[in-house]
Amino acid sequence: MAKIKLGAYWASACGGCDVAILDINEKILDLAAAADILFWPIATDFKYADVEKMPDNHLDVTLFNGAIRNEENEHLAKLLRQKTKTLVAFGSCAHMGGIPGLANLFNREQIFKAVYLDSPSIDNKDSTVPHRTTQVPEGELTLPEFHNTVRKLDQVVDVDYYVPGCPPNPKRIWEVVETIVSGKLPKKGSVIGASEMTQCDECKRKKGEKKITEFKRLATAQPDPETCLLEQGFLCMGVATRAGCEHRCQRSNTGCRGCYGPPPGVYDQGLKALSAIASVVDADTEEKAAQLVGALPDPVRYFNRFSIPASPLTRRAL
Amino acid sequence: MRTISIDPITRLEGHGKIEIFLDDAGAVKNAYFQVPELRGFEKFVEGMPVEEVPRVVTRICGVCPAAHHLAAGKAVDAVYHVDPPPTAKKLRELYYSAHYVHSHIAHFYALAAPDFVMGPDSDPATRNILGLVQKLGVGPVAEVIKHRALAQEIQRMVSGRATHSVWTLPGGVSKGITEDERKDIIVKAKACLEFAKGSLKLFDDVVLANKAYVDLILSDTYELDTYYIGTVDEKNHVNFYHGDHRVVDQNGKELLRYKDAEYLQHIAERVEKYSYLKFPYLKAIGWKGLTDGKDSGLYQASPLSRLNAADGMATPLAQAAYERFYATLGGKKPVKKLLATHWARLVELVYAAERLLELANDPEVASPNFRTLPTATPTEGVGIVEAPRGILTHHFKTDEKGLVTQANLIVGTTNNHGPISMAIKKAAQKVIKPGQEVGQGMLNMVEMAFRLFDPCFSCATHSLPGSMPLTVDIIDERTGTVLERVSR
Numbered sequence: 111m112a113k114i115k116l117g118a119y120w121a122s123a124c125g126g127c128d129v130a131i132l133d134i135n136e137k138i139l140d141l142a143a144a145a146d147i148l149f150w151p152i153a154t155d156f157k158y159a160d161v162e163k164m165p166d167n168h169l170d171v172t173l174f175n176g177a178i179r180n181e182e183n184e185h186l187a188k189l190l191r192q193k194t195k196t197l198v199a200f201g202s203c204a205h206m207g208g209i210p211g212l213a214n215l216f217n218r219e220q221i222f223k224a225v226y227l228d229s230p231s232i233d234n235k236d237s238t239v240p241h242r243t244t245q246v247p248e249g250e251l252t253l254p255e256f257h258n259t260v261r262k263l264d265q266v267v268d269v270d271y272y273v274p275g276c277p278p279n280p281k282r283i284w285e286v287v288e289t290i291v292s293g294k295l296p297k298k299g300s301v302i303g304a305s306e307m308t309q310c311d312e313c314k315r316k317k318g319e320k321k322i323t324e325f326k327r328l329a330t331a332q333p334d335p336e337t338c339l340l341e342q343g344f345l346c347m348g349v350a351t352r353a354g355c356e357h358r359c360q361r362s363n364t365g366c367r368g369c370y371g372p373p374p375g376v377y378d379q380g381l382k383a384l385s386a387i388a389s390v391v392d393a394d395t396e397e398k399a400a401q402l403v404g405a406l407p408d409p410v411r412y413f414n415r416f417s418i419p420a421s422p423l424t425r426r427a428l
Numbered sequence: 429m430r431t432i433s434i435d436p437i438t439r440l441e442g443h444g445k446i447e448i449f450l451d452d453a454g455a456v457k458n459a460y461f462q463v464p465e466l467r468g469f470e471k472f473v474e475g476m477p478v479e480e481v482p483r484v485v486t487r488i489c490g491v492c493p494a495a496h497h498l499a500a501g502k503a504v505d506a507v508y509h510v511d512p513p514p515t516a517k518k519l520r521e522l523y524y525s526a527h528y529v530h531s532h533i534a535h536f537y538a539l540a541a542p543d544f545v546m547g548p549d550s551d552p553a554t555r556n557i558l559g560l561v562q563k564l565g566v567g568p569v570a571e572v573i574k575h576r577a578l579a580q581e582i583q584r585m586v587s588g589r590a591t592h593s594v595w596t597l598p599g600g601v602s603k604g605i606t607e608d609e610r611k612d613i614i615v616k617a618k619a620c621l622e623f624a625k626g627s628l629k630l631f632d633d634v635v636l637a638n639k640a641y642v643d644l645i646l647s648d649t650y651e652l653d654t655y656y657i658g659t660v661d662e663k664n665h666v667n668f669y670h671g672d673h674r675v676v677d678q679n680g681k682e683l684l685r686y687k688d689a690e691y692l693q694h695i696a697e698r699v700e701k702y703s704y705l706k707f708p709y710l711k712a713i714g715w716k717g718l719t720d721g722k723d724s725g726l727y728q729a730s731p732l733s734r735l736n737a738a739d740g741m742a743t744p745l746a747q748a749a750y751e752r753f754y755a756t757l758g759g760k761k762p763v764k765k766l767l768a769t770h771w772a773r774l775v776e777l778v779y780a781a782e783r784l785l786e787l788a789n790d791p792e793v794a795s796p797n798f799r800t801l802p803t804a805t806p807t808e809g810v811g812i813v814e815a816p817r818g819i820l821t822h823h824f825k826t827d828e829k830g831l832v833t834q835a836n837l838i839v840g841t842t843n844n845h846g847p848i849s850m851a852i853k854k855a856a857q858k859v860i861k862p863g864q865e866v867g868q869g870m871l872n873m874v875e876m877a878f879r880l881f882d883p884c885f886s887c888a889t890h891s892l893p894g895s896m897p898l899t900v901d902i903i904d905e906r907t908g909t910v911l912e913r914v915s916r
Contacts, residue, residue, distance in 0.1 A: 126490020170905025248449035
């Protein structure tokens with residue numbers, strides 16, 4: 111079988127997805143045997159100009175991680191879509207917007223103000239902020255435009271498959287590679303490299319009757335390591351999250367925050383979590399319910415921690 | 429005047445960019461280093477419960493998430509006015525030592541070693557870790573993969589996750605380790621220590637035994653005269669997790685030292701229109717722009733600066749390596765030769781592995797007493813650790829419910845923004861000469877000036893093969909036409 115032509119790219123990301131690929135360890139040599147890596151800024155000498163020169167659809171598969179935060183991210187997303195047969199949104203940021211997507215709770219001006227004007231360590235009497243173009247004595251310098259809104263990959267280009275996770279579980283990455291190499295890909299638009307179950311379906315913690323009488327915060331309480339975190343009153347997104355990570359945050363004894371995205375058939379992860387949790391709150395009066403839920407601060411960043419750009423929430427409504 | 433654009437510097441995380449301006453004769457007039465990235469964590473953690481912040485700020489960097497996790501974790505302890513029990517502190521430091529082993533192995537072998545093993549101006553097609561496979565055989569490279577994986581596995585055992593841990597909580601950690609796990613970590617730590625010792629020997633055999641490389645390290649192409657910062661314990665030995673933050677001057681004399689909560693008295697940051705990254709400097713000296721010398725407040729924060737800012741190492745093999753480092757490089761402190769940073773990183777690798785083993789041998793790390801629950805009203809706190817690439821500061825203010833009202837982050841590599849910019853300009857000025865043809869070896873020599881800092885906006889650079897792909901366009905400024913393109 112001919113080697114597949116593979117591309118990989120990061121947009122607005124932390125590098126954790128690339129480390130996850132490295133965490134397949136010795137299998138990385140098998141990857142090199144199965145695929146010709148034609149674009150992977152971390153690993154190869156190919157450049158934007160080389161991608162631009164490629165005929166359309168030259169790459170069989172591109173694993174694209176990171177959100178679309180700025181002008182350059184958007185340009186590369188469009189360029190790689192044009193050059194790639196099968197484009198995979200790899201990791202939470204490309205899949206749903208991820209942690210960088212939390213910035214959509216604010217706007218560009220607020221972010222610039224916090225970082226460049228109001229920071230307690232700032233020395234900036236002239237209120238300088240970065241500019242797209244700057245004249246220096248020797249000529250002009252340019253920066254990519256910082257967009258007002260963070261988008262997930264499929265809000266910018268057409269996406270063929272999604273690999274969830276922040277970062278994706280290295281054990282499942284190999285499965286993704288095998289699926290791609292075998293050519294036996296599922297229906298376009300599918301989530302691959304994950305489970306069809308929810309986190310709760312696979313979590314090994316002891317479960318009893320779910321009746322939440324009190325929400326607790328990890329700041330001031332210590333969870334029991336054996337029983338269901340939600341039953342103990344600690345927020346856990348397992349009920350509204352697809353499995354596939356080996357429930358690593360429940361095993362860390364702090365609870366899931368939803369990086370694997372909604373389970374099959376669920377449109378908005380936050381709404382799903384909200385309704386699931388509302389149904390197990392032990393309150394027979396509205397007053398009691400309000401009191402219970404009132405103890406839960408910042409619900410949007412618990413329920414949509416990784417998925418604000420993917421959610422129906424907009425900046426205006428927030 | 430001509431312009432050389434090095435864009436994209438693809439093995440930087442995001443898209444670092446270097447603009448070199450030449451005068452009509454072809455000499456370097458100026459060089460600018462730009463960081464075109466911003467995500468705005470300082471803003472978007474506002475309003476969050478502060479105990480959630482350590483598990484969000486890990487996403488600043490997927491290569492050094494443990495540094496962000498712990499700096500934020502220490503800040504959150506301070507916000508809640510709680511002192512974690514000894515087991516929690518030791519477990520955090522154990523986990524962090526394993527993190528250093530992972531990070532320093534990755535940087536040295538994937539990035540630095542190819543320049544020395546293959547040669548700075550060798551064929552770029554083989555100047556990468558796959559080239560190392562060809563030259564040294566698959567065995568040594570498999571050892572690199574194996575030991576980086578062991579360090580990742582230790583972090584996973586201790587915290588529950590290798591990347592993006594969710595484990596530190598105010599007053600300690602969310603889970604401990606069992607006695608069986610502790611014994612397993614001892615075995616893995618011993619293997620990591622042997623590997624670290626071997627790495628130091630490799631540096632001896634490949635670099636120090638080769639006069640050309642020693643001359644390169646000692647040349648003035650890669651040299652800056654700045655202040656140095658590093659965290660030290662009570663004996664002024666290097667420590668990655670806790671201690672005083674000490675600044676030494678160009679003569680190795682202590683200028684100042686501060687505790688976590690005092691950082692604002694000593695560090696300030698400038699903004700330039702052409703970069704999204706800020707420029708920190710020492711307030712005691714002041715901002716003089718991108719220039720070195722004793723009147724400029726720029727400082728380095730790196731393995732080299734940590735060694736320069738300390739009086740020694742806390743573990744025996746690392747101490748021996750430390751003494752040899754200074755004896756070989758002129759016998760006095762500070763060492764100003766930037767390429768020595770690679771060697772300093774290996775001295776730290778030995779220390780990290782020794783410390784890892786020392787902590788794993790302490791039965792207290794397996795104690796179930798790994799958390800003190802906070803009882804005080806949350807207010808404000810600062811947490812500082814030494815990230816592999818330099819001192820890392822997290823600062824949070826909260827309301828009485830512990831919801832963040834303000835956050836400030838001074839990230840490892842940010843400290844080096846000024847020094848990296850200067851190092852690039854200096855290397856470009858030394859390497860690019862009027863009337864001389866621009867070759868790929870020249871590009872790599874410029875590239876080596878920032879690679880030695882192991883910059884963290886290059887999160888992912890640590891990890892895999894390859895020399896950095898570069899394109900240099902030499903453009904006729906008057907007509908805008910590309911006169912020459914050099915790629916590799």
